[in-house]
Amino acid sequence: MIPRSLLFGRGLALSHAFSNQNASTVHQQLSMTAWNLRSSLRNIRTLSLMSLWPFNVKPRDFSLPNASWRPEMSKAYEYYNALCEIEGDEKRRLWRKLPSYNRVLKYTTGGVYLSKIIQSKARLFTRNIKEPGAAFEYVVFMNKQEKRCVCVFQAGHLLEGPPGHVHGGAVATMIDSVMGTLAGYMSGPVMTANLNINYRSPIPLGSVVLLHSALDRVEGRKFFVTCRVTSTDESKLHTEATALFVSVNVGHLFGTRF
Numbered sequence: 001m002i003p004r005s006l007l008f009g010r011g012l013a014l015s016h017a018f019s020n021q022n023a024s025t026v027h028q029q030l031s032m033t034a035w036n037l038r039s040s041l042r043n044i045r046t047l048s049l050m051s052l053w054p055f056n057v058k059p060r061d062f063s064l065p066n067a068s069w070r071p072e073m074s075k076a077y078e079y080y081n082a083l084c085e086i087e088g089d090e091k092r093r094l095w096r097k098l099p100s101y102n103r104v105l106k107y108t109t110g111g112v113y114l115s116k117i118i119q120s121k122a123r124l125f126t127r128n129i130k131e132p133g134a135a136f137e138y139v140v141f142m143n144k145q146e147k148r149c150v151c152v153f154q155a156g157h158l159l160e161g162p163p164g165h166v167h168g169g170a171v172a173t174m175i176d177s178v179m180g181t182l183a184g185y186m187s188g189p190v191m192t193a194n195l196n197i198n199y200r201s202p203i204p205l206g207s208v209v210l211l212h213s214a215l216d217r218v219e220g221r222k223f224f225v226t227c228r229v230t231s232t233d234e235s236k237l238h239t240e241a242t243a244l245f246v247s248v249n250v251g252h253l254f255g256t257r258f
């Protein structure tokens with residue numbers, strides 16, 4: 001909101017201008033008032049940029065590069081990002097970088113109201129750690145036409161399981177998130193009904209891996225998805241997974257059907 005002091009300050013200047021009866025002084029005062037108003041508008045614009053509004057109209061995109069990214073992460077990001085920028089109009093582009101927010105619901109159409117109703121303090125599990133690089137650093141590139149996506153993932157030090165390696169639950173979280181994002185992108189809201197994971201080789205903590213996810217088939221509301229976690233050069237297989245996602249309507253989140 002605009003601070004009260006700012007509004008009242010300019011309001012006083014305005015009333016003071018019209019209390020003076022002298023014509024030239026009034027003219028002078030009006031010029032001053034116009035200047036004051038212009039300056040107020042400038043201030044308001046500046047203040048809105050300083051995030052004093054109750055709603056953050058431009059949410060932070062957590063999938064953009066930050067200082068915690070290792071060169072390998074940046075290199076993989078640049079590779080896939082370049083695929084997104086291949087010439088041609090946006091609709092014909094095969095690859096698209098997905099933005100990533102800490103509350104998906106809040107930034108979907110009409111979702112701002114739902115996000116207030118459903119656990120307003122809730123935040124996306126993978127995006128709620130403040131320190132950049134400490135946990136899940138990732139970015140998803142979607143190829144809708146080929147019904148697949150690739151996620152570049154850097155596992156931070158808070159994700160330790162076996163000493164020096166990534167916790168299996170953290171790997172499962174990323175797999176579920178990436179597969180769920182693919183299924184959701186293809187169909188709208190989904191929930192994981194079934195998830196099977198085979199851990200083939202441990203992922204060193206701090207390393208960068210790729211998650212390749214593909215839509216295998218669709219049967220009515222059921223979306224069968226696969227995922228492979230590999231090293232960035234794809235020479236090493238870390239994990240394989242299959243999952244079933246079932247499309248749901250918003251009512252399902254409330255425990256009702258409508």
Ligand SMILES: CCCCCCCCCCCCCCCC(=O)SCCNC(=O)CCNC(=O)[C@H](O)C(C)(C)COP(=O)(O)OP(=O)(O)OC[C@H]1O[C@@H](n2cnc3c(N)ncnc32)[C@H](O)[C@@H]1OP(=O)(O)O
Pocket residue numbers: 104176177178180181184185186188189190191192193194220221222244246247248
């Ligand atoms: C808009 C795009 C944006 C994209 C950008 C999004 C970005 C966003 C990023 C975040 C991404 C996070 C992704 C995390 C995703 C979770 O973590 S979800 C949380 C974990 N999952 C849950 O809590 C789900 C709990 N389970 C349920 O709610 C319900 O069981 C389900 C899964 C919704 C299904 O219930 P239902 O709707 O009543 O459906 P139901 O009739 O039981 O089953 C439908 C069909 O599925 C089959 N089925 C159901 N469960 C199973 C099962 N376990 N095994 C085999 N078959 C099954 C049934 O047999 C049935 O088959 P048919 O008879 O039709 O052939």
